[in-house]
Amino acid sequence: MGRRDDVALPELVERARGADPRAVARLITMVESGSPGLPELAALLVPDSGYAHVVGLTGAPGVGKSTATSALVGALRRQERRVGVLAVDPTSPFSGGALLGDRIRMQTHATDAGVLIRSMATRGHLGGLAAAVPLALRVLDAARCDVTLLETVGVGQSEVDVAGSADTTLVLLAPGLGDGVQAAKAGVLEIADVFVVNKADRDGAGRVAADLRQMLGLGGPHSAAGSWRPMIVMTSAEQGTGIDDVLAAIAKHRAWLDGADRLHQRRVRRAAREIEGLTLAQLRARLGGVRHGGALAELAAAVVERRTDAHAAARLLADGAIPPGSGPSR
Amino acid sequence: MGRRDDVALPELVERARGADPRAVARLITMVESGSPGLPELAALLVPDSGYAHVVGLTGAPGVGKSTATSALVGALRRQERRVGVLAVDPTSPFSGGALLGDRIRMQTHATDAGVLIRSMATRGHLGGLAAAVPLALRVLDAARCDVTLLETVGVGQSEVDVAGSADTTLVLLAPGLGDGVQAAKAGVLEIADVFVVNKADRDGAGRVAADLRQMLGLGGPHSAAGSWRPMIVMTSAEQGTGIDDVLAAIAKHRAWLDGADRLHQRRVRRAAREIEGLTLAQLRARLGGVRHGGALAELAAAVVERRTDAHAAARLLADGAIPPGSGPSR
Numbered sequence: 001m002g003r004r005d006d007v008a009l010p011e012l013v014e015r016a017r018g019a020d021p022r023a024v025a026r027l028i029t030m031v032e033s034g035s036p037g038l039p040e041l042a043a044l045l046v047p048d049s050g051y052a053h054v055v056g057l058t059g060a061p062g063v064g065k066s067t068a069t070s071a072l073v074g075a076l077r078r079q080e081r082r083v084g085v086l087a088v089d090p091t092s093p094f095s096g097g098a099l100l101g102d103r104i105r106m107q108t109h110a111t112d113a114g115v116l117i118r119s120m121a122t123r124g125h126l127g128g129l130a131a132a133v134p135l136a137l138r139v140l141d142a143a144r145c146d147v148t149l150l151e152t153v154g155v156g157q158s159e160v161d162v163a164g165s166a167d168t169t170l171v172l173l174a175p176g177l178g179d180g181v182q183a184a185k186a187g188v189l190e191i192a193d194v195f196v197v198n199k200a201d202r203d204g205a206g207r208v209a210a211d212l213r214q215m216l217g218l219g220g221p222h223s224a225a226g227s228w229r230p231m232i233v234m235t236s237a238e239q240g241t242g243i244d245d246v247l248a249a250i251a252k253h254r255a256w257l258d259g260a261d262r263l264h265q266r267r268v269r270r271a272a273r274e275i276e277g278l279t280l281a282q283l284r285a286r287l288g289g290v291r292h293g294g295a296l297a298e299l300a301a302a303v304v305e306r307r308t309d310a311h312a313a314a315r316l317l318a319d320g321a322i323p324p325g326s327g328p329s330r
Numbered sequence: 331m332g333r334r335d336d337v338a339l340p341e342l343v344e345r346a347r348g349a350d351p352r353a354v355a356r357l358i359t360m361v362e363s364g365s366p367g368l369p370e371l372a373a374l375l376v377p378d379s380g381y382a383h384v385v386g387l388t389g390a391p392g393v394g395k396s397t398a399t400s401a402l403v404g405a406l407r408r409q410e411r412r413v414g415v416l417a418v419d420p421t422s423p424f425s426g427g428a429l430l431g432d433r434i435r436m437q438t439h440a441t442d443a444g445v446l447i448r449s450m451a452t453r454g455h456l457g458g459l460a461a462a463v464p465l466a467l468r469v470l471d472a473a474r475c476d477v478t479l480l481e482t483v484g485v486g487q488s489e490v491d492v493a494g495s496a497d498t499t500l501v502l503l504a505p506g507l508g509d510g511v512q513a514a515k516a517g518v519l520e521i522a523d524v525f526v527v528n529k530a531d532r533d534g535a536g537r538v539a540a541d542l543r544q545m546l547g548l549g550g551p552h553s554a555a556g557s558w559r560p561m562i563v564m565t566s567a568e569q570g571t572g573i574d575d576v577l578a579a580i581a582k583h584r585a586w587l588d589g590a591d592r593l594h595q596r597r598v599r600r601a602a603r604e605i606e607g608l609t610l611a612q613l614r615a616r617l618g619g620v621r622h623g624g625a626l627a628e629l630a631a632a633v634v635e636r637r638t639d640a641h642a643a644a645r646l647l648a649d650g651a652i653p654p655g656s657g658p659s660r
Contacts, residue, residue: 042639049636134640264634271640272630278644280610300602304594306379309372310464310601314608 009037013044019082019143021116027139028086028118031132042135048142050267052084055250056166057151058191063174064198068237068246069151075243076147077114084145086136087119088152088162116143131281133165134274163191165270167263168253170246172196173212175204189215192230194249200234200242209234228256339367343374349412349473351446357469358416358448361462372465378472380597382414385580386496387481388521393504394528398567398576399481405573406477407444414475416466417449418482418492446473461611463495464604493521495600497593498583500576502526503542505534519545522560524579530564530572539564558586 007015015023030037055072059065069085076083120136133150140148152162163169171192176199197209212232231249235242257263299313337345345353360367385402389395399415406413450466463480470478482492493499501522506529527539542562561579565572587593629643 039639039641039645042641046636046639049639050634131640267634268627268630271633272626274640275626275629275633275643275647276614278640279647280613282644282648283610283613284606296602296605297598299605300598300600303601303605304380304597306376309369309376309379310461310604310608311369311372313605314612315369317605317609318612 009040010044013041013142016139016142017048017144019113019116024116024139024143025118028120028136031136031139032120034132038135042138045135045138045142049138051141052137052145052148053168053250053254054137054148054150054166056163056169056191057149057172058163058169059172059174059196059198060177062177063172064237065151065172068172068196068198068235068243069149071235071237071240071243072149072246073115074240075247077112079247080114081146082114082144083116084140084143084148085115085117086133086140086148086150087117088133088150089119089121116140116145131274131277133162134270137165164273167257167266168193168250170194170196170250172198173208174199175202175208193228193253194246195230195232196242196246197232197234198237201236201239205234226260228253339370340374343371343472346469346472347378347474349443349446354446354469354473355448358450358466361466361469362450364462368465372468375465375468375472379468381471382467382475382478383498383580383584384467384478384480384496386493386499386521387479387502388493388499389502389504389526389528390507392507393502394567395481395502398502398526398528398565398573399479401565401567401570401573402479402576403445404570405577407442409577410444411476412444412474413446414470414473414478415445415447416463416470416478416480417447418463418480419449419451446470446475461604461607463492464600467495494603497587497596498523498580500524500526500580502528503538504529505532505538523558523583524576525560525562526572526576527562527564528567531566531569535564556590558583 012023012027016027027041030041035041057065057069057072069087073083073085118136118140120132137148137150150162150166169191171189171194173195174197195212197205197212199205209232216230216232231252233242233245233249235246237243254263257266295317299308299316302308303310303313342353342357346357357371360371365371387395387399387402399417403413403415448466448470450462467478467480480492480496499521501519501524503525504527525542527535527542529535539562546560546562561582563572563575563579565576567573584593587596625647629638629646632638633640633643
């Protein structure tokens with residue numbers, strides 16, 4: 001599952017830069033499996049990072065996410081843009097690189113050299129999604145994807161976390177799923193830059209859009225204060241209608257991001273979350289178990305023997321990392 | 331919800347030491363709400379900590395946990411031991427000190443000065459259950475509870491985490507809930523020091539015990555290597571039968587713990603987990619958001635501007651806390 005030793009990491013990264021699909025696949029599998037080579041990989045990918053416009057796609061099961069992704073890939077290819085697709089399942093164990101499902105549903109694009117498709121499961125990964133997804137995206141940056149579609153499988157908080165790795169987030173809805181807008185709860189509505197009401201040819205699609213408009217109190221895509229107000233686009237991914245409108249909405253959002261340095265700011269916030277996740281993961285790994293001795297074991301014994309308390313012990317450990325006063329409360 | 335300012339914290343702790351139920355209630359509410367006074371409280375409770383024998387009670391809904399707790403409280407009181415009950419719901423928002431449910435089901439003991447009963451919800455607490463439960467237990471230590479029953483509400487991983495705070499863990503099972511032993515999955519069987527098969531007067535109770543025995547491959551309570559082998563006790567909490575057998579099993583486990591320094595070792599491992607949780611929570615709080623400036627913001631900008639990578643940035647932050655080589659891998 002990890003990197004095979006017959007090819008050195010710098011060589012694999014070079015091949016990924018040449019858009020070799022097997023090199024890309026092997027690097028993303030490395031990321032997925034939490035290989036010890038990840039720090040080296042991260043360092044090698046520094047010059048590539050941030051190349052693609054990352055578009056997140058999220059939505060409840062049944063809204064037609066896979067079909068919409070496939071339609072978007074086709075439309076982007078007609079614009080001659082190189083496309084990456086990263087399908088993330090935050091609830092699964094390692095996929096082990098198995099891509100059968102993706103291959104079937106994306107087979108239209110399977111032989112297109114301008115399309116790279118990978119799925120990734122990250123359950124149990126050290127540092128979790130916060131660490132794995134950004135690094136996998138950088139592998140696709142290295143392969144010079146102009147747009148990377150970051151598709152999340154499943155719902156819930158981790159879906160929101162994954163969407164946090166995107167520059168532009170699409171939330172897909174469809175009529176006939178419970179009560180439409182209500183079907184996408186739990187913070188998902190708040191993360192949308194663009195709402196895509198799919199299956200627009202079906203009964204109730206207009207109602208979903210109307211509910212959204214009411215919820216948003218929409219006047220237009222841009223509010224007075226220069227903040228982004230989510231757009232609503234109607235599509236039928238199966239029939240291929242409305243897909244160009246989605247691309248137009250993505251482009252509009254990108255233009256807004258490029259104004260006033262917003263893309264940079266958004267990506268800095270994202271990098272901060274990534275660093276935070278990795279720092280906590282490293283500290284957890286270093287604190288380790290008490291059987292191995294070290295500072296934690298000594299402090300734990302001191303707590304049990306009533307020589308100190310756990311809060312004071314934690315403060316001692318934390319002070320070493322970030323002295324009080326140098327943090328945000330300064 | 332937090333501590334009122336009309337009584338200083340040392341004074342509240344003194345009153346708790348005198349077993350004043352209102353002082354105990356206020357201190358545990360402080361812990362539940364994540365009050366800024368917790369480090370001071372933790373320091374004040376150092377001399378009290380570890381007094382009670384902490385007995386965890388866990389089990390799927392419907393096994394009769396509340397009835398069993400109430401019966402155990404009664405039996406312990408007949409032995410003239412002071413009893414604390416801490417009911418923890420890891421899935422609820424703050425209970426805000428509301429105890430109506432507890433009051434109703436434990437009303438037999440409500441007027442007994444030798445019994446202190448509190449419930450606690452810890453969702454959203456900084457440091458989570460790992461930080462809140464041990465500190466709440468120390469409040470009951472201060473009130474000189476000889477035995478504290480730590481009852482978890484709900485099921486799943488957090489239940490296992492809570493049970494990790496106990497010296498002795500009882501896992502309750504009952505016939506007629508799905509398929510008995512299988513009903514308690516997800517790591518719960520592994521944490522049991524004593525299995526209590528409740529509702530022993532009902533059909534299928536013998537089968538549950540037989541399944542357990544088969545699963546454990548039981549010869550006797552102590553295996554050759556001096557490791558503890560879980561005991562199985564049959565009870566009918568409603569009819570009050572078997573409760574003294576549960577107390578005898580708890581006493582037997584305690585005697586085993588007292589041999590070969592096992593209680594101390596178990597508590598050191600527990601304290602290490604507690605310190606780890608608090609350290610990570612403190613670091614998370616200090617790393618804060620990027621809007622406030624500081625090291626994280628600078629490193630995040632460096633990542634976006636392709637001057638470093640997130641892994642290297644995280645290493646920089648983590649190295650300050652625990653230099654590589656001083657940890658468990660030494």
